[in-house]
Amino acid sequence: MVGIVLVSHSNKIAEGIKEVSLQMASQAKIAAAGGTRDERIGTDVNKILEAIQSVYSEDGVIILFDLGSSCMNAEMAIEFLDPDKQNKVEIVDAALVEGAIVAAVESTLNKNITEIKNSIKSTNLPKRA
Known part of the structure; x- marks a missing residue:
């Protein structure tokens, strides 16, 4: 199953999106990497690395x-990952909430990383007025 890492400047945002995503797909492997180690707004490379490893x-x-x-x-x-793992980790530029939910659902349907990325990208459609 493809793992999912949610990176946000806010731990509350990352954890909240993880919570919503797990409501839609409770078996998904999701890690939140929000905020800094000392609970400030920002991001932390080590928290992100640990999150990747936890769902890898x-x-x-x-x-x-x-x-x-x-x-x-x-x-x-x-x-910082081993070279053999680096090529199996992909960053997707998409709407964070919608992308996380799509990724969670599709990962539990055993879709591969390319299929999930394509589905996430389709969430970037223009919003209706």
Whole structure:
């Protein structure tokens, strides 16, 4: 099953999105990596790395993030992984809440990482007025 990591500058946001996603797909492997170690607003490379490792499988891991520096720290966290794991972890630029829910549901349906990424990307459709 593809693992999911939610990276946010706020621990409350990351945990809240994880909670909502698990309501939709309780068997999903989701880790929240929000805020800093000292509970401030920001992101922490080590928290992200630990989150990746906690949900890692040979099926891969999808990382979703809230802001640009979250993506940058996720990229750095991936660099700390063993080289054979690095190519199985992918950052997806998509709506965080919608992407997390889609990823959670599809991962429990045993979709592969490419299928899940494509579905997440389809959540970026324009909103109706």
